[in-house]
Amino acid sequence: MKLIKFLFTGIIFGIVMAKSEAFSWYRIQEMFRFQSFHMYVIIGTAVTLGLIGVALIKKFKLRDMSGNPILFFPKEKSVWRYLLGGTIFGLGWALSGACPGPMVVNIGYGYYAMIIVFFFAIVGTYLYGAIKDKLPH
Amino acid sequence: MLELIREPWTWWVSGTVIATIMFSLLYFGQSFGFSSNLRTICAAAGGGKFVKFFEFNWKSQLWNLVFLIGAVMGGYIAQHYLSNGNPVQISESTIQDLSLLGISAPISSQPEELFGLEAITSIKGFLILAIGGLMVGFGSRYAGGCTFGHAISGLSDLQIPSLIAVIGFFLGGLLMTYLFLPFIF
Numbered sequence: 054m055k056l057i058k059f060l061f062t063g064i065i066f067g068i069v070m071a072k073s074e075a076f077s078w079y080r081i082q083e084m085f086r087f088q089s090f091h092m093y094v095i096i097g098t099a100v101t102l103g104l105i106g107v108a109l110i111k112k113f114k115l116r117d118m119s120g121n122p123i124l125f126f127p128k129e130k131s132v133w134r135y136l137l138g139g140t141i142f143g144l145g146w147a148l149s150g151a152c153p154g155p156m157v158v159n160i161g162y163g164y165y166a167m168i169i170v171f172f173f174a175i176v177g178t179y180l181y182g183a184i185k186d187k188l189p190h
Numbered sequence: 191m192l193e194l195i196r197e198p199w200t201w202w203v204s205g206t207v208i209a210t211i212m213f214s215l216l217y218f219g220q221s222f223g224f225s226s227n228l229r230t231i232c233a234a235a236g237g238g239k240f241v242k243f244f245e246f247n248w249k250s251q252l253w254n255l256v257f258l259i260g261a262v263m264g265g266y267i268a269q270h271y272l273s274n275g276n277p278v279q280i281s282e283s284t285i286q287d288l289s290l291l292g293i294s295a296p297i298s299s300q301p302e303e304l305f306g307l308e309a310i311t312s313i314k315g316f317l318i319l320a321i322g323g324l325m326v327g328f329g330s331r332y333a334g335g336c337t338f339g340h341a342i343s344g345l346s347d348l349q350i351p352s353l354i355a356v357i358g359f360f361l362g363g364l365l366m367t368y369l370f371l372p373f374i375f
Contacts, residue, residue, distance in 0.1 A: 067264015098205020139358020
């Protein structure tokens, strides 16, 4: 039952991805062509509120529901893995029009072709795990 | 009220809901990132037997898989109960650009030319989706996160690595949009 709150949060996530139209291939194309503010203002609002919230959590040392301090761990410093990995991700994002979250929202929405995209995203993750030691990080 | 919910949501409502999801997960003692589910699925499927990267206690990530199932349900609910059936209202200039690629104006949320039955049963159509997915999965793990982990959670915490990753997301996206898509379609 401890997991039910995550199911509920996930449902809200699925609904907002669909209702904001962020799960649409068309919207992603429009974003990469800079022809509408739609995606930018959605992400901008989320990040602005995120910045304020994270700063407040740090300033007041807020705790989570179990009483543990909410901590933020700095990501490992590097350029290559973020730039190369990010670029490969972006190529796939603009082609399939979906990042991992919106993929599964599409499946629930009835766009079953996204099962192919999601399956191959799992394969891609496996491939990374298999050859990661040979890649610059 | 229900009529209003059935319209596409205004940007600030969507952005606020996304931030609320991030803070709810922090309050629950977790952090917002979706692509780690892909790694968890590899581990749960037994990938750890062959690749060390998938040898970890994936059950600790069960909460995120439950979140994933919720996301599928959310998509279902949005389509069945919260949709007015109108196509996405993308800009006129995007419709024109896409028509040059042979992709018709929206009649729903996704183009038939990519996600329709005819498209996915052709070799080319199948490969487009497969290669797209492959790059998203490979790239997100290589970069250590996806749009949510880096662009939302990471930027909110002023993480430089996340900023580099987001620059990469756009670099790749622009290359695909302007350089490769005209050859693919």
